[in-house]
Structures are given as C-alpha cells and as structure tokens.
Amino acid sequence: MHSKKYLVLVGALMLLALALSACTAVAPAAAPAAAPAAETEAAAAEASAEKPTVALVYGVKGDGFYVTMEAGARAKAEEMGVDFFADGPAQFQPTLQMPILDAVIAQQPDAICIAATDKAALIEPMRKAYDAGIHMISVDTFIGETAGDYTGEDLSWMLSYVGSDNTQGGETACQAIVESMGGKGKFYIQTTQPGVSTVEQRVEGCKKAIEAAGGAVELIGMDYNDDNSSKAAEQTAAVLAANPDLGGIFGTNLFSARGAAQAVANAGLTGAVKVAAFDAPEDAIVALKDNVVDIVIAQHPYEMGQKCIEFSMAAIAGDTASIDKRWPTGYTIITRDNVDSEEAQQSIYKAE
Amino acid sequence: MHKEQSPSHSRTYWLDILSRFWAWLFLFAMILIFWIGNPAFMSLFNLQSILANMAILTIIAIGQTYVIISGGIDLSAGWIMGMVAVIAASTMNRFPEGTPIWIPLIGGFIVGLIAALIAGLVNGTLVARMNVPPFIATLGMAGIARGVGFLLSGGMPVPIYVKGLGFLGNGYLFYYHPNAGWSFLAQPPGLVQADLRNLTGILPFVVIVMIVVLVIAHLLLSRTRFGLHIYALGGNKEAASRAGIPVVRRTVSIYLLSATFAAIAGVVYNTRFTNGAANAGDALLLDTVAAVVIGGASLFGGAGTVIGTLIGALIISVLANGLVIMRVNPFWQFIAVGVVIIVAVLIDQAREKLTQ
Numbered sequence: 001m002h003s004k005k006y007l008v009l010v011g012a013l014m015l016l017a018l019a020l021s022a023c024t025a026v027a028p029a030a031a032p033a034a035a036p037a038a039e040t041e042a043a044a045a046e047a048s049a050e051k052p053t054v055a056l057v058y059g060v061k062g063d064g065f066y067v068t069m070e071a072g073a074r075a076k077a078e079e080m081g082v083d084f085f086a087d088g089p090a091q092f093q094p095t096l097q098m099p100i101l102d103a104v105i106a107q108q109p110d111a112i113c114i115a116a117t118d119k120a121a122l123i124e125p126m127r128k129a130y131d132a133g134i135h136m137i138s139v140d141t142f143i144g145e146t147a148g149d150y151t152g153e154d155l156s157w158m159l160s161y162v163g164s165d166n167t168q169g170g171e172t173a174c175q176a177i178v179e180s181m182g183g184k185g186k187f188y189i190q191t192t193q194p195g196v197s198t199v200e201q202r203v204e205g206c207k208k209a210i211e212a213a214g215g216a217v218e219l220i221g222m223d224y225n226d227d228n229s230s231k232a233a234e235q236t237a238a239v240l241a242a243n244p245d246l247g248g249i250f251g252t253n254l255f256s257a258r259g260a261a262q263a264v265a266n267a268g269l270t271g272a273v274k275v276a277a278f279d280a281p282e283d284a285i286v287a288l289k290d291n292v293v294d295i296v297i298a299q300h301p302y303e304m305g306q307k308c309i310e311f312s313m314a315a316i317a318g319d320t321a322s323i324d325k326r327w328p329t330g331y332t333i334i335t336r337d338n339v340d341s342e343e344a345q346q347s348i349y350k351a352e
Numbered sequence: 353m354h355k356e357q358s359p360s361h362s363r364t365y366w367l368d369i370l371s372r373f374w375a376w377l378f379l380f381a382m383i384l385i386f387w388i389g390n391p392a393f394m395s396l397f398n399l400q401s402i403l404a405n406m407a408i409l410t411i412i413a414i415g416q417t418y419v420i421i422s423g424g425i426d427l428s429a430g431w432i433m434g435m436v437a438v439i440a441a442s443t444m445n446r447f448p449e450g451t452p453i454w455i456p457l458i459g460g461f462i463v464g465l466i467a468a469l470i471a472g473l474v475n476g477t478l479v480a481r482m483n484v485p486p487f488i489a490t491l492g493m494a495g496i497a498r499g500v501g502f503l504l505s506g507g508m509p510v511p512i513y514v515k516g517l518g519f520l521g522n523g524y525l526f527y528y529h530p531n532a533g534w535s536f537l538a539q540p541p542g543l544v545q546a547d548l549r550n551l552t553g554i555l556p557f558v559v560i561v562m563i564v565v566l567v568i569a570h571l572l573l574s575r576t577r578f579g580l581h582i583y584a585l586g587g588n589k590e591a592a593s594r595a596g597i598p599v600v601r602r603t604v605s606i607y608l609l610s611a612t613f614a615a616i617a618g619v620v621y622n623t624r625f626t627n628g629a630a631n632a633g634d635a636l637l638l639d640t641v642a643a644v645v646i647g648g649a650s651l652f653g654g655a656g657t658v659i660g661t662l663i664g665a666l667i668i669s670v671l672a673n674g675l676v677i678m679r680v681n682p683f684w685q686f687i688a689v690g691v692v693i694i695v696a697v698l699i700d701q702a703r704e705k706l707t708q
Contacts, residue, residue, distance in 0.1 A: 062630065064508030194683070224682050228635035229625050234405040234669065238676035241398030242390055254509065258625050265522045266401060268539065268551040283511035283627045290518070290626070349508065 051083050052110045054312045056305070057101050058088035059115040059140065064254075064281040065301050066115065068349040069139065072305025073113070080313055085109075092196065094118035101125050111135035111312035113162075113305075116143050119197065130157045135315040139163055139304045141198065150325045159315055162307045162327040164299045166198045169331050170205025170252070173276045173297040176333055177248040178213050180274045180294060185247025188239050189222035190232050190256040202252045202278055220246070225256055232259020233266070240267045248274040251293075254284050261292045280334060281349045288339060296334040298347035303329050374699055375646060375663045379670065386674035393677050400524075400556055406669035407562040408433075408617045408624070410662060412633065413640040414569045415613030417661045420644050421573075422606050423586040423653025424479060424486035428493035429614045430637030432471050434630045435501035436464035436618030441510040441628025444517070456514050460622065465615045471497055472611025476604030490607075494637075501630030509629040512622060521623030524553030525560070558620055565616060570658040582606060586653025643668055646696040667692065 058066035077084035089096035116122035138161040142148035150158040225232035251257025257277030280298035332347040440460035447456040478489035532540035573579040584592040647664030649656025
C-alpha cells in the first residue's frame with residue numbers, strides 16, 4: 001500500500017549504513033557488538049560438544065571498561081580453546097541485567113563471569129544458574145554483604161571474585177592529588193550519579209585520603225554530572241568562580257574528569273589546579289599528555305577478563321584448588337612521568 | 353489559538369505583557385538572588401563560563417524550537433549530536449599531522465553533518481509521510497544514533513589528535529594580565545603557574561559561535577516565509593495544507609534543521625573536550641525541551657521563539673551555576689531544577705488561559 005514510501009525509508013537507511021561504513025575510522029570495534037548474536041547461535045549448536053563454553057555478562061553496554069574486559073576474555077578464550085560470548089544491559093541496572101542473565105543461562109554455558117549490577121538483586125538469579133550446574137564467577141563487582149568475601153557459607157558456591165577494590169582506588173587517586181597539591185588546599189569532587197556503587201566507593205575512598213591529610217585539605221563539595229562532560233564543566237566552572245584558590249579535583253570517571261579539566265582550562269588554571277581521572281581509555285592518556293589532566297588511575301579490566309576465563313577453565317577441569325576466592329587486580333597510577341613506561345602502556349583500555 | 357499574533361489593548365493587556373516577559377523577570381530575579389548569595393557569581397569569569405557552558409545546550413535547543421513550534425518533538429537530537437561527535441572526531445584524526453586546523457575541523461563537520469542529515473531525513477520522512485508520531489519516530493532514531501555512535505567509537509570516547517583544536521573550544525578572543533597586559537588570540541607568553549590565577553580571558557570563541565547561530569536561527573524563523581510556515585504547521589496542519597503550504601516538504605526540512613543544529617553542537621563538543629563521545633548529548637536532551645518550553649513555546653505547537661529558547665537556556669544554565677556556587681546540596685539541586693521546569697509550564701498554561 002505504502003510501498004513507495006517504504007522504499008524511500010529503506011533507501012534512506014541504506015544510505016545511512018553506507019555513509020557510516022565509509023567514514024568509519026574504527027570499524028573493527030563493530031565486530032564485538034555484532035558478534036554475540038552469531039556466536040550465541042554457534043554456542044547453542046555446539047552445546048556439550050567437546051569445547052567448553054564460557055559467558056561474560058558485563059555491567060553496561062558501550063562502556064570502555066567492559067569493552068576492554070571482554071577483549072581480555074576473548075583473547076584468553078581463543079588461546080585456551082574456549083567458546084566465548086558476552087552480553088549485557090543497555091544501562092547499569094539489575095532490572096535490565098536479569099533478563100539477559102536468564103537468556104545466557106538458557107544457553108547452558110559451562111561457566112558465567114558476571115559484573116552484577118546490584119549486590120542483592122542478582123544473588124537469586126545467580127544462585128539459580130549455579131543450581132543449573134554452571135560455575136559462577138564475579139568480575140568487577142561482587143554480590144552479598146561481605147565485601148566480596150566468598151569464603152562464608154552463604155556465598156561459598158561462588159567460585160571467585162575477580163576485581164579491584166574501588167574504595168582503595170579512590171583513596172589511591174586522591175592520595176596522589178593531595179600529594180601533588182603539596183599536602184594542602186581546597187579539594188572538589190565531580191561524580192556521575194547517585195546510587196552507583198562502584199563510583200560511590202571511589203568517593204568514599206577519596207574522602208578517606210582527604211581525612212588522612214588532617215585539616216590541611218578541605219573538601220569544599222561534590223556534584224553529580226549525569227555522566228556528562230558538559231554538565232561537569234558547568235558545575236566546575238561555578239566552583240572555580242566561588243573558589244579561585246581551588247587546589248585539586250577528583251573526577252570519579254572519565255567524563256567527570258574531562259569536564260572538570262575543561263573548566264580548569266577555561267579558567268586558565270591548567271597546572272595550577274590538579275585533576276585526577278579514574279579509568280584509563282586512550283582519551284584519558286591523550287588528555288594526560290596534553291596537560292589537561294594530571295593523574296590517571298587505571299584499573300585492569302583486561303586482566304579481569306583473562307582471569308575469568310582461566311578460573312572458568314580450572315573449574316571445568318575440576319581443579320578448584322588453583323582458584324583464589326578473591327583475586328584483586330589492583331591499580332596503576334599513570335602520570336606524565338611514567339606514561340611511556342611498559343606498565344602504564346599495558347594498563348590503557350583498548351578495544352582490540 | 354495563540355495570542356502572540358493578535359496583541360490587543362484590552363483589559364488583559366498587562367497580563368499579556370507579563371506573560372511575554374515573565375521569563376526575563378524570572379531570570380533577573382534569579383541572577384539577583386545568586387549575586388546576593390555569593391558575589392563571585394557576578395564575576396566576569398563566571399558570567400562568561402555560564403555563556404560558554406550553555407553553548408552546546410542552546411544550539412541543540414534551537415533545533416528543538418523549530419520542531420516544537422511545528423507541533424513535533426525531536427528526542428533523537430541528543431544522540432545524533434553524540435553520533436556526530438564520534439564521526440567528526442574519527443574524521444579529524446584522518447587528516448595528516450600539520451594540516452591547517454580549519455581543514456580537519458570543516459572536514460569533520462561535513463562528514464558528521466551528512467550522517468546527521470540522513471538521520472534527520474528519516475525522522476522527517478517517518479513523521480511527514482508515514483504519519484508516525486514524532487515522539488515514536490525520533491525515539492527510534494535516538495536508539496539508532498546511540499547504537500551507531502557506540503559501534504563507531506567502540507564504547508570509548510574517541511580522542512582527537514588535531515593540535516590546537518582545544519584552544520578553539522576553550523580559548524578567548526582577548527586576554528588580559530595585570531603585568532603582561534593585553535594579548536589577542538593567545539595567552540601572553542611566559543606566564544608561570546602563579547601568574548595564571550590573575551589571567552582574564554574575554555569573549556570565549558564558543559560564545560561567538562553561539563551568538564552567530566542564534567542570530568541566523570532567529571532571522572530564519574521570524575523574517576522568512578519558511579518561518580511563517582513552521583508556525584502555520586504547528587497551529588493547524590490541515591489549514592496549512594489548504595493554504596497551499598507544502599506540509600510534507602516543510603516538515604522534513606524542520607527535522608533536517610534539527611539534525612543540523614545537533615551536528616553543529618557535536619562539533620562544538622569536539623572542540624571543547626577534544627574528544628568525541630557517543631553519549632555526549634544524552635543528558636542534555638531533556639534540558640533542551642525544558643529550555644524551549646520555559647522560553648514560551650507550546651508543546652502543542654504554534655508558539656515559540658528563538659529568543660524565548662535563549663532565555664530558557666539561560667534560566668537553566670544560571671540555575672545550574674548558581675546552585676553550585678551557593679553550595680546547595682546536590683540532591684536539593686535536582687529538586688530545584690524540577691520545580692523551576694514545572695512552574696514554567698504552569699505559567700505557560702495559565703498564560704494561554706488568561707490570554708484567550
């Protein structure tokens with residue numbers, strides 16, 4: 001009936017696709033996202049074939065941290081001959097993650113590594129997977145009230161918690177800023193949204209570091225930027241107007257730090273106000289080299305992905321003795337002094 | 353339906369005046385309160401930061417103004433902006449090092465604009481030809497643009513390696529330093545860290561861009577037949593059609609325009625943050641709708657102006673800045689912003705009733 005109109009639409013969509021493929025500088029990045037669907041089918045077809053299957057359920061789609069984790073797991077899976085697939089929700093929310101976990105369980109993988117988006121809400125669905133005979137490993141985030149300690153009776157069915165301690169990360173970051181401020185001055189925190197556990201732990205850790213400086217460092221406030229650099233810049237500019245003598249800013253993720261640093265640059269105070277960024281995608285490293293930010297705190301998501309596969313394989317082989325109940329992945333503090341070192345370069349999040 | 357077109361000197365004359373200028377009064381009252389609350393609010397630095405930081409929001413909101421006046425809404429503008437930011441960033445990086453800065457800048461903008469226009473064309477075609485409600489058509493496009501932006505960037509912001517780009521987004525036309533004096537287009541050379549705190553920049557480049565875009569958009573809406581047609585579309589589509597206005601073509605152009613403004617905002621983001629992030633515009637989208645409505649536009653179409661949207665964006669940005677300067681608890685900030693938006697819409701509705 002409307003065939004002509006639909007033709008127009010289809011044509012327009014095809015043009016869109018064409019234009020995109022023509023101007024894609026990072027086209028390979030499209031592969032991981034497109035892959036799960038295809039591999040899911042493959043996994044289903046090969047279920048209980050000789051190759052073991054491991055799934056990764058990450059916290060949110062399109063986040064550099066999880067993209068890197070997936071890349072680490074995928075590389076390790078290829079190396080060890082494992083069928084691997086990954087999926088996760090569009091937002092960091094348990095209500096969106098649960099159906100995805102269920103769909104993954106339905107494909108009966110041998111092991112699941114999961115970055116649970118809620119400490120409590122995910123316990124039952126994960127337990128269900130364990131009861132179905134699937135080995136369960138926490139990556140990045142943990143479940144339960146024991147701060148990631150799975151040795152207790154309640155959570156002993158969990159194989160391991162592989163991840164870095166965000167409280168410790170926040171503390172490390174802010175210690176580094178306080179040090180670069182000469183141990184005194186006014187301090188400000190830019191963070192994403194209330195209610196995100198990992199980010200709140202970073203803030204908590206940061207406050208510890210500020211307290212440790214005694215009264216010399218004063219925390220003048222913290223604002224929420226909705227994970228948006230523009231809003232972070234707007235708020236930081238206001239703080240700089242009210243406190244021209246500000247000494248340091250902690251951005252609890254890349255967008256927070258980028259916005260804060262941009263307001264600092266706008267005020268002509270680059271270098272005078274120290275800015276630390278949590279998480280280390282390539283963009284953070286470029287900002288570091290351009291003197292936009294002064295300190296970058298790198299987690300090790302690639303290592304988390306690798307460990308997830310290693311531990312899964314050990315469990316599948318029945319070798320639970322070689323699995324640590326807690327595998328802390330630690331941090332790398334990157335500054336302009338060490339950015340070219342091998343350790344720093346290895347910590348940068350990369351998609352491939 | 354709407355009073356703008358027929359001002360009368362009746363008893364409701366003063367109400368009409370008040371309804372037109374309430375937003376200005378509101379803005380000045382807010383400025384006064386923040387000024388008294390903390391004198392730093394009125395500093396040259398802070399006033400300029402407010403203007404520079406609202407540039408991206410304002411530019412998207414201008415596109416949104418056209419769409420809302422025509423009786424539609426564009427929920428995809430924020431994600432189209434992010435998609436353009438990613439595409440433009442990737443494009444800029446393809447130019448060899450040492451190319452004069454305006455070449456990658458314009459090249460990035462053009463490639464980004466093409467992608468945005470395709471998205472706008474699909475939006476317009478769905479709404480105008482296939483009668484898909486604008487809310488749904490653009491919501492769908494928001495998802496597509498979001499996915500494309502993340503796919504192309506691999507989920508991480510794309511860093512831009514073009515030297516000097518950050519200065520365009522963050523620099524000022526003039527600089528003044530008590531010791532080093534005035535300088536044009538660059539910071540006075542040889543300033544050490546301790547001097548930086550006394551350096552004053554005057555007229556950020558992005559504010560100039562914002563003003564140019566505002567003037568062009570204002571003239572297009574208020575001085576051309578195209579602008580008149582947009583009001584006619586929002587007032588009554590059938591009447592507009594009978595009056596010989598090419599409804600389909602006009603509607604498609606409106607969504608193309610909205611996408612174009614989103615693309616400009618995307619490239620402004622590139623220069624300000626020297627990266628391209630797929631989620632750059634996500635958090636700004638509802639603010640753009642709020643700015644347009646606070647500025648006196650009706651969500652039912654037929655009313656609104658570019659200047660009104662500017663005031664709306666000013667109110668939102670002054671509020672965001674002032675609340676932080678006065679160190680209002682961030683959770684109260686959410687409430688304050690929410691209350692202002694609701695009050696604005698209430699006044700808008702009361703105005704329509706009173707002026708009928």
